[in-house]
Amino acid sequence: MASGLFALLDDIAGIAKVAAASVDDVVAQATKAGTKAAGIVIDDAAVTPRYAVGFAASRELPIIWRIALGSLKNKLLFLLPGALILALVAPWLITPLLMAGGVYLCFEGAEKIFEIVMPHAPALQDEAGTAALDAKQLEEQKIAGAIKTDFILSAEIMAITLSTVSTASFWMQATVLAVVGIGITVLVYGVVALIVKADDAGLALAQQSFAPVRLLGRGLVIGMPHFLTALGAVGTAAMLWVGGGIIIHGLEEFGLIAIGHASHGMAAAAAKALPALGGAIEWFVGAALSAVFGLIVGGIAIIAMHRLVEPLLKRRGAH
Template sequence: MPGGLVALLDDVSIIARTAAASIDDIGVAASKAGSKTAGVVIDDAAVTPSYVTGLSPARELPIIWNITKGSLKNKLIILLPGALLLSWLLPSAILFILMAGGAYLSYEGAEKVMEKLGGQKHGLTVEDEIVDPVAFEKQRVSGAIRTDLILSAEIMAITLNEVAAEDFIVRAGVLAIVGIAVTLVVYGSVALIVKLDDIGLHLREKSSQAAQAFGQFLVNSVPYLLTTLSFVGTIAMLWVGGGIILHSLHELGLHGPSDWAHGLQHTAEAVTGGLSGILGWATYAGLSALAGLVLGVVIALLVHNVFKLGQTHAEH
């Protein structure tokens, strides 16, 4: 009996050590995979504030909470099981899903650039008069969750690609950790951003001159912050989308575009001395963004022309 108990305790200790090692593996893998999704996360954080623009300040946090819940459902209920099933049944498809996501991000980024340069705007804008605030809010939340589903799918695909060689438990754990962490970071940041002006107004009413000055600074800074986020989000979409396409083409055997970009990166590193790491990365990121922009413009022109053609046929 004692021998059996000792053996049982020994087995338990082995299981505990294995579980601890798995948890450690999950943490390391999650941090590595999470870093790869940074560009998509930046884009997500930059895009989301626009969904509460034009709505009552009292509804901003409830709306963000509704989007957050929708995002968690997207990642944990829809995408996580789907990603695990895909990695089990058809792992080769992950690369093509990544490419589809990269193409979509490139298209979205290029369309924003085209609109800024005077191109036609597509979709509803917040400049339109809000006739029914309740219906408008539901529409904005639904739109945000749909956009989140696409961005979340890309995040999960990038994450899955990084841990494809790990065992099932590690893959599941990493996908869950990255999904939850990204959601909390993105929408926690968004909640703070959209309430900065309210915080500033509150501080302006304080008796302290320092508090009043800081409050005024916040109120004045929010429009510039949102503009900067929009710009950074567009660059992030092009950089991530183009980078995914270059890497995926390399994986498929088309080495030219990726090798050319890496060659220029190494050239920049060789001539910039102490700043070689930063400028080398910036060179490759810039070339990735350029590749994303070119691809995105081609896709946008095709999509818009096909849409116009379809409308013309429908009218006739």
């Protein structure tokens, strides 16, 4: 009887060890995938606050909450099953789809830079349409636009995650995709909520009697617009370096190693020139070169979109 009990306890301890090892493996894989998707996460956090700008303070958090729920729905109901089916049926499509997403990121980043350099005149019809919308309609429109944008970024995050665990078991892939999807959504929209409400918090602090607290509040109120501008610039840079890096890595997988080899070589040479900051310098130079390549790809994509795709769509619409 006692030996049977000890055997049972031993089996339970063994199962607990296996379960703990599985949890550790999931956490390690999810952390690795989240690190690879860091650039897209930064861009997501940089893009989303603008969807809550211009509304009453009481509506900011509900808007962020609805966008976050839409993001979770994108990841867990659509993208996660799609990624698992893709891994089972056509795993060879993962890299091409990643590269297509990389081109999209480069296109978006290049368009933002192009808009800064050569700003477009706002369309009168669009302005009139926006003016005609009431607050509720405008809120619904903003939320729908944010969820659509999130879908593209979430698809890229899930594809990067899937590529990280492509050799793992089906259930490991599903668990890691779910953990990354939920974790990144909570992280991004938690940060977005803090950013959106920072000016309100600053205003409340600025009205306090204690001088240091009042000074901190004023600093928040004055500094938040500049912070949002800087965050937008970081988001644009993240689009270009992540998109360019994904395309370079994809080309290497197809045997086209020249661009990746040159980029790695220049980053390594820069690191050797400043050995005290070797790792940081190598990463920075590599990211900068990926961003430059991404800007070139994005420029080509802009030309293709405006000179080829849009005229073709107009012709089909006319017919």
